[in-house]
Amino acid sequence: MLCERCQQRPASVHVTRIINGEKTELYLCQECARDMQPQLNFSIPKFLAGLFDYEPGPGIKTQTIVEHCRECGMSYEQFQQTGRLGCPACYHYLAGRLEPLIRRIQGSSQHRGKVPRRAGGNLRVRREIEKLRAQLQQLVEQEEFEKAAQVRDRIRELENSLGEQGGGQ
Template sequence: MRNGVRIERHLCETHAAEHGIAVQPAGKIGELIKQHVSALTQAAQAKGNVCPTCRLTFAEFKQHGLLGCAECYRIFEGQISPLIERAHEGGVKHVGKTPRRVSCEIDESARAKAELAARAERLSRIRVELETAVRAEQYEKAAKLRDELRRLAEGPGRGDV
């Protein structure tokens, strides 16, 4: 009251405490809200980032030892990399087995690349021999080399690679 006039103010708990008014939330819901606000305040003050996807903080990760989602690995990379390195005794590069299906595909791909490289090498070698034969006026040899070049150029199944 001021000058005999009753003044009504609506203050939050923090501002009421600043004005010397002790506010005790009534009932269970009040206690839940108070705990929730306290937890949010502590989380905001906690050092570290917050995952934008699952809202996990680094403090929560340290407490539970579990990340919330795949994005957490990127967000907390700086903090968890040393932990992962220590847990795996420095071995942070995957060197395990590959599935057979993938392994076969890799082998076939590597074999195909090797065959193409060998074929290109052979074509190059034959072209050099052809030029040498023409310069030396060995026309019969040059004709055979020319025919072999054509056969190899037609397709990979035709040549002896």
């Protein structure tokens, strides 16, 4: 696909703008994207600074905040400036400040990993059962019992297939 602006170079940047609820998409080459950056009003440093400045709102529980790592001495403020932690122990000592940030960026603070296609069949089925149980709970709360019954039946099918395969990983 060619750049929509210059029509000469291959497009390698996808820009989505939403203005007053109207979505427009642009496919640009590197040079045109660089030229349009002031118009796009986006920069990576500003984006990261916005994430680092995140403070959890009232009612959100966080762990006790430790101001620096006891192994390497790095403070959270130093992390904000560099975007890098000083040592593996920083995750433990700065967890109170890092966990909300990680949750905000990744959607969860718990690593789930990817499941290999060939070897991870049972694990994939177990995760699908987990998702379906959460969906079932939500449907019951919303009193959508017909859909809930379908989800319940699907859970039973998956559990039976696990039982036939021995249930191991």
